[in-house]
Amino acid sequence: GAGVSQSPSNKVTEKGKDVELRCDPISGHTALYWYRQSLGQGLEFLIYFQGNSAPDKSGLPSDRFSAERTGGSVSTLTIQRTQQEDSAVYLCASSQHYRFSGANVLTFGAGSRLTVL
Amino acid sequence: AQKITQTQPGMFVQEKEAVTLDCTYDTSDPSYGLFWYKQPSSGEMIFLIYQGSYDQQNATEGRYSLNFQKARKSANLVISASQLGDSAMYFCAMRPGYSNASKIIFGSGTRLSIQP
Numbered sequence: 673g674a675g676v677s678q679s680p681s682n683k684v685t686e687k688g689k690d691v692e693l694r695c696d697p698i699s700g701h702t703a704l705y706w707y708r709q710s711l712g713q714g715l716e717f718l719i720y721f722q723g724n725s726a727p728d729k730s731g732l733p734s735d736r737f738s739a740e741r742t743g744g745s746v747s748t749l750t751i752q753r754t755q756q757e758d759s760a761v762y763l764c765a766s767s768q769h770y771r772f773s774g775a776n777v778l779t780f781g782a783g784s785r786l787t788v789l
Numbered sequence: 790a791q792k793i794t795q796t797q798p799g800m801f802v803q804e805k806e807a808v809t810l811d812c813t814y815d816t817s818d819p820s821y822g823l824f825w826y827k828q829p830s831s832g833e834m835i836f837l838i839y840q841g842s843y844d845q846q847n848a849t850e851g852r853y854s855l856n857f858q859k860a861r862k863s864a865n866l867v868i869s870a871s872q873l874g875d876s877a878m879y880f881c882a883m884r885p886g887y888s889n890a891s892k893i894i895f896g897s898g899t900r901l902s903i904q905p
Contacts, residue, residue, distance in 0.1 A: 705893065714897035715880065722889045763834065769889070775822055775841060776884055778893060780834035 674698075678764050678781035685754055686789050693749040693784045697766030703776060704741055706749050707763045709783070715763065721747065722769060754788045761785050791816050791885045793896035801902050802871050809856070810866040810899050812881030823864040824882040824893070825855065834880075840864060868901075876903045 677696040685691050697704050706718040717731035721741045732738070736754075741747040751758055762785075765778040792815040802808045814823065825837040840848045840855045848855040856865040868875055881896040 707895070712900075715895040717892060717894055720892040725889045728890065728892055761832065765834070770887070775839050776893065777824070777836050777839060778826075778834070778882075779836075783832060 676764055676766055676779050676781035678762075678784050680784055681782060682785045682787075684787045684789065687756060688753055690750065690752045691754055691786060693751075693762050693764075693786070695747045695749070695764030695766075695781060697745065697747070697764070698779055699745075700768065701766035701779070702744065702769045703767045704747050705765045705767075705778065706739055706747070707765065708760045709763055710760045718749070718762075751786075754786075756788045759786055759788045791883065791894055793881050793883050793894055795881055795896035795899050797899045798897075799900040799902070801904055804873060804903050804905050805870055808868045808871050808875075808901065810868075810879050810881075810901065812864045812866065812896060814862050814864060814881075814883045816883065816885040818886040818891075820887050822884040823855070823857070824884075825853070825864075825866045826880045826882060826895075828878040828880065828898075830877070837879075838866070871903050873903050873905060876901060 679694045702723045704721040707715040709715050719739045720728040736752045739749045761783040763783045765780045767776040767778050794813045821842045823840045827835045838848050838850045838853045838855050840857050847857050852869045854867045878898045878900050880898045884891050884893045
């Protein structure tokens with residue numbers, strides 16, 4: 673697609689419920705990131721997919737968080753048994769990968785705002 | 790450890806003045822890329838400028854320039870002739886290394902407010 677698409681744009685859920693957030697990256701972009709941004713804060717790295725390599729899951733805050741990327745394209749971030757501290761905007765970004773350059777400019781989606789009551 | 794530090798949580802600047810947003814980084818990898826992004830109140834993330842660790846010249850993009858001081862590990866963003874529309878959060882980011890495993894990390898951001 674023309675840009676990075678995320679859905680839903682807003683999600684309100686009750687504590688303890690599971691949620692799924694979807695990201696559709698730019699076609700041809702091999703790198704895909706998930707970040708979390710709490711209100712007025714910076715971007716917290718969650719997980720990074722690059723091509724067929726094993727994903728870097730080092731930023732996932734707990735085992736309630738998981739993500740997958742199917743067919744090297746669409747990604748789903750799943751949060752199980754949501755807690756109030758999970759409330760944040762979840763940003764997805766994608767980029768091309770340049771082997772001999774660091775110029776991997778990220779294109780971001782509009783984000784999914786999650787509110788856990 | 791890989792780290793990006795932005796020490797200015799907020800800045801107030803008069804319109805038309807130049808402004809410098811500070812960013813320091815830490816990496817042991819000799820190959821890395823540095824980025825600046827802008828996030829207006831609408832929430833979208835907008836790429837501004839990129840600097841590679843081997844680039845000889847400081848990067849410039851219109852009113853944006855990156856003051857890259859490699860020995861000091863700093864990559865400050867300079868905005869010339871600030872405008873009201875420059876009011877936003879600004880994030881410095883780094884990609885340490887060029888391998889598949891190198892992920893992009895962000896600083897905590899600086900909120901810039903331009904006053905008329």
